Amino acid sequence: xxxxxxxxxxxxxxxxxxxxxxxxxxxxxxxxxxxxxxxxxxxxxxxxxxxxxxxxxxxxxxxxxxxxxxxxxxxxxxxxxxxxxxxxxxxxxxxxxxxxxxxxxxxxxxxxxxxxxxxxxxxxxxxxxxxxxxxxxxxxxxxxxxxxxxxxxxxxxxxxxxxxxxxxxxxxxxxxxxxxxxxxxxxxxxxxxxxxxxxxxxxxxxxxxxxxxxxxxxxxxxxxxxxxxxxxxxxxxxxxxxxxxxxxxxxxxxxxxxxxxxxxxxxxxxxxxxxxxxxxxxxxxxxxxxxxxxxxxxxxxxxxxxxxxxxxxxxxxxxxxxxxxxxxxxxxxxxxxxxxxxxxxxxxxxxxxxxxxxxxxxxxxxxxxxxxxxxxxxxxxxxxxxxxxxxxxxxxxxxxxxxxxxxxxxxxxxxxxxxxxxxxxxxxxxxxxxxxxxxxxxxxxxxxxxxxxxxxxxxxxxxxxxxxxxxxxxxxxxxxxxxxxxxxxxxxxxxxxxxxxxxxxxxxxxxxxxxxxxxxxxxxxxxxxxxxxxxxxxxxxxxxxxxxxxxxxxxxxx
Numbered sequence: 001x002x003x004x005x006x007x008x009x010x011x012x013x014x015x016x017x018x019x020x021x022x023x024x025x026x027x028x029x030x031x032x033x034x035x036x037x038x039x040x041x042x043x044x045x046x047x048x049x050x051x052x053x054x055x056x057x058x059x060x061x062x063x064x065x066x067x068x069x070x071x072x073x074x075x076x077x078x079x080x081x082x083x084x085x086x087x088x089x090x091x092x093x094x095x096x097x098x099x100x101x102x103x104x105x106x107x108x109x110x111x112x113x114x115x116x117x118x119x120x121x122x123x124x125x126x127x128x129x130x131x132x133x134x135x136x137x138x139x140x141x142x143x144x145x146x147x148x149x150x151x152x153x154x155x156x157x158x159x160x161x162x163x164x165x166x167x168x169x170x171x172x173x174x175x176x177x178x179x180x181x182x183x184x185x186x187x188x189x190x191x192x193x194x195x196x197x198x199x200x201x202x203x204x205x206x207x208x209x210x211x212x213x214x215x216x217x218x219x220x221x222x223x224x225x226x227x228x229x230x231x232x233x234x235x236x237x238x239x240x241x242x243x244x245x246x247x248x249x250x251x252x253x254x255x256x257x258x259x260x261x262x263x264x265x266x267x268x269x270x271x272x273x274x275x276x277x278x279x280x281x282x283x284x285x286x287x288x289x290x291x292x293x294x295x296x297x298x299x300x301x302x303x304x305x306x307x308x309x310x311x312x313x314x315x316x317x318x319x320x321x322x323x324x325x326x327x328x329x330x331x332x333x334x335x336x337x338x339x340x341x342x343x344x345x346x347x348x349x350x351x352x353x354x355x356x357x358x359x360x361x362x363x364x365x366x367x368x369x370x371x372x373x374x375x376x377x378x379x380x381x382x383x384x385x386x387x388x389x390x391x392x393x394x395x396x397x398x399x400x401x402x403x404x405x406x407x408x409x410x411x412x413x414x415x416x417x418x419x420x421x422x423x424x425x426x427x428x429x430x431x432x433x434x435x436x437x438x439x440x441x442x443x444x445x446x447x448x449x450x451x452x453x454x455x456x457x458x459x460x461x462x463x464x465x466x467x468x469x470x471x472x473x474x475x476x477x478x479x480x481x482x483x484x485x486x487x488x489x490x491x492x493x494x495x496x497x498x499x500x501x502x503x504x505x506x507x508x509x510x511x512x513x514x515x516x517x518x519x520x521x522x523x524x525x526x527x528x529x530x531x532x533x534x535x536x537x538x539x540x541x542x543x544x545x546x547x548x549x550x551x552x553x554x555x556x557x558x
C-alpha cells in the first residue's frame with residue numbers, strides 16, 4: 001500500500017465542487033501537458049462514463065482546460081479557463097463517448113497537437129480524492145500516477161535500451177522506486193516508465209536520449225501542494241494556549257513550538273499504526289495525543305522538516321477558514337444552480353437571536369454549509385477528506401475556535417488528529433461515495449471532526465476514538481444520491497447534519513459515556529454496509545433524492 005499523507009486526507013487544496021470530477025480532471029490534464037514538449041495549439045477532450053454525464057455541472061470541462069494550460073488544482077483561474085484559453089489562442093473541443101462502458105467511470109482521453117504535426121494522446125482516470133493515474137499513451141497501455149518524479153522513455157523495443165536507461169540513472173545516483181516496461185508487441189514502440197523517490201535530474205534525460213533507439217524522453221516532476229498560493233510561516237503569530245487540563249500531551253508548549261528535548265523524544269517515537277487499536281496503544285505507551293502520533297508519522301515517512309509540515313498545515317487551515325467565511329459575506333450561486341445564499345441566511349438568523357441550536361452548533365452548521373456553497377460555486381476549498389464532505393471539519397473546528405477563543409496553533413494540532421482518523425478510513429475502508437455511499441464521505445468527515453473536537457477540548461485519545469466510532473454508528477447506511485449528479489443537494493444539508501453529529505458524538509465522549517463498539521469494528525461495519533448498497537445509492541444519481549419527482553425536475557433544469 002502506498003503512503004497516505006495527512007495532506008492526502010486533508011487535501012488536495014482545490015477549486016470545487018468535486019475532488020474526483022474537478023481536482024482529478026485538472027490533475028490529469030496537467031500531467032498530460034507536462035508530457036507534451038511542443039507549443040500546444042489544439043486539444044480535444046473525450047469524456048467517458050460519469051465524466052461524460054456530469055462534466056458541465058461539476059466544472060470538469062473548466063478544470064481540464066485549466067490543467068492543460070498548466071493550472072494546478074488550487075489555481076483560482078480555473079473558473080475562467082474558457083476565457084483565458086480564448087485569449088491565448090488555444091483551440092479546444094469537448095466530446096463525449098457513451099458507448100465504451102468498460103472504462104473507469106471517470107476517464108478522459110486528451111489529444112494534443114501543435115502547428116507542426118506533433119501529436120500526443122493521453123488517457124487518464126480520476127480515481128477519487130483528487131488522485132489520478134495515466135493508463136494510456138498513444139495506443140500503449142501504461143500505469144503511473146505522477147505522484148513520484150517520473151521519467152518516460154519512448155523507445156524501440158531493442159536489446160540494451162533498458163540497460164542504457166538504468167546505467168544513465170545509476171551514474172546520476174538516482175534511486176529507482178519503480179520501473180516498468182510497456183509495449184504493444186515485441187520489437188515495436190515501447191515505454192519505459194521510471195518512478196524515483198527523489199527528483200530526477202534533467203541531464204539524466206538528456207543522456208538517455210543519446211541512445212539511437214530512444215525516440216523521446218518525458219520528465220514529470222510531482223506537483224507541489226499549494227501551487228497557487230505561497231505557504232506562509234504562520235497564520236497566527238501569537239503563542240498558543242497551553243493544552244487543556246486533562247490532555248496527555250508531553251509537549252507543553254504546543255505542537256508548533258516544541259522545545260529541543262521534546263522534539264528529540266518525538267522523533268524517537270514510532271509513528272506507524274495500521275488501525276485504531278494500534279493508534280491508541282501508541283498514545284497510551286508514549287503518553288501523548290493522537291495528533292502527536294500523526295505528526296510523528298508524517299515526519300518519519302516523508303523525511304520533511306517539522307516546520308515545513310506545520311507550515312503546510314497552517315496554510316491548509318488558512319484556506320479552510322477563508323472557504324467558510326467568504327459565502328457568509330458574499331453569497332454565490334452554485335454552477336448547477338441548486339444552492340447559494342443558505343449560509344448567509346443562517347448567519348443572519350443566528351445574529352437576530354432566533355437560533356434554536358445554540359451558539360456553537362449554529363456556527364458549525366453555518367460554516368459547514370458555507371464551505372459547500374464555496375465548493376459548488378468553484379471556490380477554493382480543502383477536500384476533507386473529499387470535496388463533497390469538505391464543510392464538516394472546518395465548520396466544527398471554526399465554531400469551537402470562535403466559542404472558546406482557541407488559537408490557530410491549537411486548531412492546527414487538532415487537524416493532525418482529524419487526519420489520523422481519515423487516514424485509517426482511507427487505509428482500511430473508503431472515503432468515496434461511489435464505493436461506500438454518503439456514510440463514507442460525510443460519515444468519515446464527521447468522524448474526523450468529532451475526534452479532533454474531543455482532543456481540542458481536553459479529551460483523551462480513547463475518548464477521541466469513542467467519538468469517531470459513535471459518528472460512524474449514527475450515520476451508518478447513509479446513501480449517496482446527488483440530485484442531477486451534482487455535489488450540491490442533498491450534499492450541503494448533509495454537511496450541516498454531519499457537523500451536528502460530530503459535536504453530538506464529541507459531547508457524549510467528553511461527558512464520560514463510552515462507545516460499546518470499537519472504532520475499528522465500526523469502520524469495518526461501515527465499509528461492509530457501503531459495499532452492499534445497491535449501485536443506485538452510490539453516487540450514480542439513480543436513487544434516493546435524485547429520483548424523486550422534484551429531484552428529477554431539478555435535474556432536467558440543469
